[in-house]
Amino acid sequence: MQDATRRALILAVCGAVVIAVVLGLRQMGFFRSAQARANEEFRLSDLAHHNNDPEAAIRHMQNAVKLDPHFVEAREGLAALYDQHRGMEHAVAEYERAIREDPQNEARYCYRIAQLYFLYRQWQPALEWARRAQKLQPDDHHVQRIIGFCLERQNKWQEAEQHWNSLLQKDPGNTDVQRSLERVRRHLAKVKPHNAKGG
16 A cells, blocks of 8 residues: 555656656747747847847847748848848858758749849849749749849840830830830930941
């Protein structure tokens, strides 16, 4: 009888300890989903950024990406932090890693790389990445616009004219595209007489 009581008491104590450990771990976040923990890391990164602690902001955003590789906003946030504090090459490398680890969002990451190169006035790589995004999402007007602007910045005026004209045929009411096409045609009109004299 005493053995049975002792066994019951030991089991009760062990059960209480297990429950206490589980509750403690739960309180510490061990049983939350990876997505919930990623959201918390994202929040902590944002807080660190506002507190002017870029290394902590980067560390927390890296954690968010590790916990949830499909967390697009965390990927973009990490790339932005890299661009701001470590240089554009690190941001591009992060997006390239994102393409490998989260291929369902490849078009978006390609566009973000194109944007980065465009901001740094590197027109040819910007154009190449935008065209890669275009193959994946042909109707994305942001991608189409960056392609047109890259062609213009590289003085590929006839190609730019064809590009804007093609877009206008698909969407005749698009005033932004109309303006871009008119701008390119004005430039071509100025250049043609000069070329004729030189010929």
